[in-house]
Amino acid sequence: MFLNVHSYFSLRYGTMSIASLIAEAKSLGIKEIVLTDINNSSGCMPFIMKCREEGIRPLIGIEFRRGGLFLYLGIAKNKEGMKELNDFLSYYNLTEQELPDTPPLFEHAYVVYPFVRFGKTLQENEYIGVRPTEQNQLFGKDTIAIQNKLLALNAVTFSGKLQYRFHEYLRGIDLSTLLGKVTVADKCEKTEYFLPAEEIENLYANYLYLLENTSILLSSCCMDEYKFGDRNNKTIKTFTGSVSGDEDLLEKIALAGMVRRYGNENEQALVKIKAELKIVKEMSFCAYFLITWDVISYSRSVGFHHVGRGSGANSTIAYCLGITDVNPIELDLYFERFLNSKRSSPPDFDIDYSWDEREQVQQYLLRRYGAANTALLGTISTFQGRSVVREIGKVLGLPKTEIDSFTDPKKDKYNQDNPTFKKINALYKLMEGMPNQRSIHAGGILISEEPITYYTALDLPPKGMATVQWDMYVAEAIGLDKFDILSQRGIGHIKEATELIASNKKRYIDIHQVEAFLKDEQLNERLRSGDSIGCFYIESPAMRQLLKKLQCSDYRTLIAASSIIRPGVASSGMMRNYIYYFHHPEEVAYLHPVMKEQLAETYGVMVYQEDVIKVCYHYAGLDLADADVLRRAMSGKYRSSDAFAKLVNKFFEKAKETGRNEKTTEEVWRQISSFAGYSFSKAHSASFAIESYQSLFLKTYYPMEFMVAVLNNYGGFYQRWVYVHELKKTGAKVHLPCVNHSEAKVTIEQEDVYLGLVGIQGLEDYYIDRIPYERKLNGPFLNLTDFIKRMDINLEQGIILIKIGALRFTGFSKKELLWDIHNQLGIKALKKPITELFKLPPKQYQMPELLDEPLEDAYQELELLGYPLTMSMFDLLKTQYRGDILAKDLINHIGKTVKMVGLYVCEKTVRTKRNSKMWFGTFLDVQRDFFDTTHFPNNTPIYPFSGKGCYLILGKVVEDFGFPSIEIERFTKLPIRDNPFLV
Known part of the structure; x- marks a missing residue:
């Protein structure tokens, strides 16, 4: 009888999680519920799954609101009905229009209007809802003709009086107002909680037909068409149109790639590829590989550089398809880390592009596979940390100083007896981890076999591409595999550096030919010295120190370094152990013979995620499935703390059964748990190491172009001036910005480098773009007057350019130019650019000698660039x-x-x-x-x-x-x- 149930996915409105509202209903003997969150379907799929676990009949829909106004309720009759509701909401989200007063006629969904719409002419699928508090308004009304159109509208938003107060705080946070200013219209009714069946009957005792109508309507709804479970993949099933076609194409291009990567007669590669193909076919992942290959093929065709990383780099097929540049045979990577018959969750490839190219690749996928079946993956941001305290404090109207005192952990012990602090702390415990807003996943894209609105409505975040309303965990539970199209600045460095080398040196670099890079002694010497500023992943102080401590001079050592630098390994002391044993391998004291057998390559230290699986399997005796779940838990990709705790217990129990020493097992577990989600897979580290070598190659042989590329892609670990400093070390002649030479970005010609206009603090975007454009259109600027006339420059912007030296081509000092621009513009800017038939020479004035001082120039550079260029x-x-x-x-x-x-x-x-x-x-x-x-x-x-x-x-x-x-x-x-x- 509950047509209108809100979970906490009714953001900053509902108070209950999916699990808690189902538990509440079950405790009261309620057999069916309709989840109808406000303007979203985020919780619908998890709701169906959880209800089935608990023996409750799940029904779903959406409550549609415009602002705070309740318009109508949509209740799906079936899967098609949910698609209709999701399509309807998606249309208005994606077109950024307000919801209408009346929805279209749904074929497979009911519409329930609030009682204020009583008297409206109703379509066959439309009804009027009557809340318990509204029954008295039926008295005296002629309801005979529409009696079968009236329903008992019981809404649920909270659980108990305490949660109603919590609901009020959430409304205050949502409306950014004080608690006392939250009106009755802003919040739910005080009766919106679950009641047992007998109490519902008592509430509607005078109008029992409302309950009968409601029961009939609910009995006509069914969500059994939704099928979930392991291996129930909803992702697009084929690439070519048939399973056999996919299998043939994948095998064909994999074998062709094998010849390119390994040659014609590499028996080991052939055996490995055949074995991988068998698993891929058995697990129906051919389409996934082919779609990823298609993305790579497209991006290469338009000149984009990519890096394939993550566990997918364990695949020899991926290496042969050009998805990754990591050679799994050389590094003894096992494919089962990526895909195995016991793996319950879908794997994915992480494909990195330059930050300014990723969106084009995402758009290609949307075009290639259709808007109906393709969308960006969402994520749910939750209330976290001390920011929650601030939100509550604002609603309470507390002064900033008091809120600050409550958010300072050092003052917690002094606040313990403060009643306001106690209240905030109680609310904090209720709010922490609750959904706060929907957002976009870092790079995930979903491609479904059937229209994606069967499972979710779509949002239109600032990115401008349709986005599902739930996160990767729901996608995984449904059976949708994600394609991770990510971005990073390091690839932008590499991409632009190769372009600059081509234009400045007329040399064309194939950056994917990494085999030669790995054997290049000059690159390895630079690696050993830690001279790696600007190079992806190896430029931070901690990483440069590690390179020097290891005297790292080869690819394999760099792979290990890329993993042991992670906080989990470093904080546990294992990084220090690794460095010591790297230099003294003869002193390695293995905890157990199994550790020596499995971890000899890393001197007994667990460095990679794969090491967790190895140790759990070979030392403790967990099966591979449990070992992989444990590994996923360590990497933060597993939600259930209860399931994790059970696995920990199982680890110790199985180790004991196997006859392992208890103290040894405790130390083994300490080393495993210290990873705590920070370790990399070996293939992931190898991918990073390859990109590091690509950067090292460019920095070593084309240092000027490389550092310009780093600057133009907004650096990396350090502030901008560090990269300018590094650029000057290459022998480049670095010039201040100049209106007759500079573009928006940094430019290089031979050894002359001009800083870009975009780096001048306070210079407006209009002039950053317009100055180079005008120069290209009508030639170099002749003098200050010519610049003023052609650019319509105002006094403030002109002064900035003069102070940074951007008009030094005139031959006049900054002070002379400042005098002149004030004389020409005063405090007014020209209204429009002036086009002259004849060029008239500027008037000449006799001025006193005005000289620039180097120290003053340095201060102006410090002000406008953030660092001095002409002075140290x-x-x-x-x-x-x-x-x-x-x-x-x-x-x-x-x-x-x-x-x-x-x-x-x-x-x-x-x-x-x-x-x-x-x-x-x-x-x-x-x-x-x-x-x-x-x-x-x-x-x-x-x-x-x-x-x-x-x-x-x-x-x-x-x-x-x-x-x-x-x-x-x-x-x-x-x-x-x-x-x-x-x-």
Whole structure:
């Protein structure tokens, strides 16, 4: 009898999860429920699955609202009816129109209007709902003609009085208003909770026909057509139109790719490909491989560079299809990590593109497979962390200072007796983890066999492409495989660098021919030295340190380094163990013979996700299916904490049954659990390592073009000035922006590099785009007057360009140009660009000599670029002191206290085991070499850094596996010279 049930997917309105509302209904003996969340169908599929588990008959629909106004309820008769409702809502979402007062005539869905629409002429499928509180309004009305069109409309939004109050807080948060200003119209009725059948009958005792009508309507609805379960794949089933056609095509292109990758006579490759093909065919994944191959083929045809990574790189077929550049045979990767007959969840390929090319690839998929069957994967953002406290505090009308005190964990113990804090804390526990808003998955795309609106309505987020209303976990449960089309800046670096090399050096690089890169001694030497600024994944201070500590000079070591740098391995101490045993393999003490057998390659240290499976299977005796579930739990791809806990218990029980020593098992488990979702699969690390080598190749042989590409793709780990500094080290002549040379982006011609207009702070987008366009259309600018006339520049924007030196081509100093532009524009800008029949020379004025000062130029560059280009930050210091030693000499001063001057690059904050903060700093010395510092809590103020600039550093030189750094004793920022413009 409950036609109108809201879950917490009625965002910031409903209070109950799918599981809790079903549990509540079951406890009251309720046999059927209609889930009708507000303007979405996010919870419908999980609702059907959970109801079937609990023996409740699930029915679904949507409550349609315009703003806060309840328009009507849509209840699906069957699967087709749900599609009608989803299509209807999707149309208005995707066209960004308001919902109409009356929906179209649905063939397979009912429409229930609120009682305020009583008297409306009703279609065959339309009804009027009567809430318990509205029955008295039937008195005196002529209902004979429409008696069979009246239903008992029992809404459910919350559970119990406490949750009603919770509902009010959610409404306050949704409306961004104070709790006291939430009106009756803004919230649900106080009776919107589940009641037992006998109480419902008592409520409608005078109008029992309402209940009878409702029962008849519900009995005509059925959701049995929805089928779920393992291997019930809903993804598009074929690529060619037939299963046999897919199998033949996949085998054909895989074998052709094998010849290209391995040659004609590689028996090992042939055996492996045949074995993989057998599993792929058995598990009906041919179409998935072919669609991914099709995406790669398309993107290559339009000149896009890609990286295929993730567990899919375990596949030799994927390697032969060009989906990845990781050679599984060379690295002894096993295909079963990606796909095996016991795997219950669908695997996927992660395909990375440049950040500015991904959307075109996504659009290709939408065109290729049709809008009806293709959509972006959604995600559900939840209320998390201290931001929840802030939301509640605002609704309560608390002052900012009080809210701040409640969000500071250090003050929790002082707030324990504060009644307001207690109230907020109770609400926080109810809200944490609840859905807050729908969003877009990082890159997932779904391609369904049947129209996707059978399963969800579609949203239109800012990205502008249709997006499903649920997340990857629901997609997986339904049986929809996702295609991950992702993006990263590193690929943008590689793509643009190859383009710049082609235009600037007339050389064309096939960046996918990585075999030669892996054997190149110059690349391996650069890797060993940690000289990798700008290179994907290996440029951070921590990674460069690790490369040096390992003396990493080959592909396999880099693969391991890419994984052990992850927090889970590092925090457990296993990273340090790995480095030590890497240098002293003879000292490895394996926990158990099984560990030696399975982990000899990584010196007994679990480095990869695959190692978890190996150890769980071979040491503890878990079967591969359980081992894989455990691995997925470690990587954050498994939801159920209860199921995870059961697997942990099973791990210990099975290990005991196998006769393993209890203490050894505890240590093995400690090492496994320390991964905690941070480790990579080996294939994933190998994919990253290949991209790192591609970057290393470009940085080593074409450093100028590579660094320009890094700048144009908005850098990586570091601030922009670090990459400009690195560019200058290549020998490039780096010029300030110039209106007669610069484009929006950084440009390079031979060794001359002009910074782009886009890097000038405060310069409007209009001028960033218009200046290069006008120059190309009508030639270089002749002088300031010509520039003003052609660009319609205003005074403020003109001053910015003059101060950065962008009009230095005129031959006049900045001060002369500033004088002139004020004389020409004053405080007014020209209304329209002037087109002259004849070019008239500008009037000449006799001015006093106005000279630019280098120090003043540096300050202006610091203001407008964020860094000085024509001067070093060291040159801005008041002191001439540059330290007693340089970074390159630190290794010769181990154990000594030294004094240095360093230019701040970045810092990293970490917490010690005692929960106090410490920091790691990275600096450049006066010769532009990097060095690192460690700031322990005892020797450090609350926050040691004071922003950009140079610091005087006193500390002890320490060494870790041959890598020197400084443990800070004293540390202060050095003052710089006064800006002459302000003196």
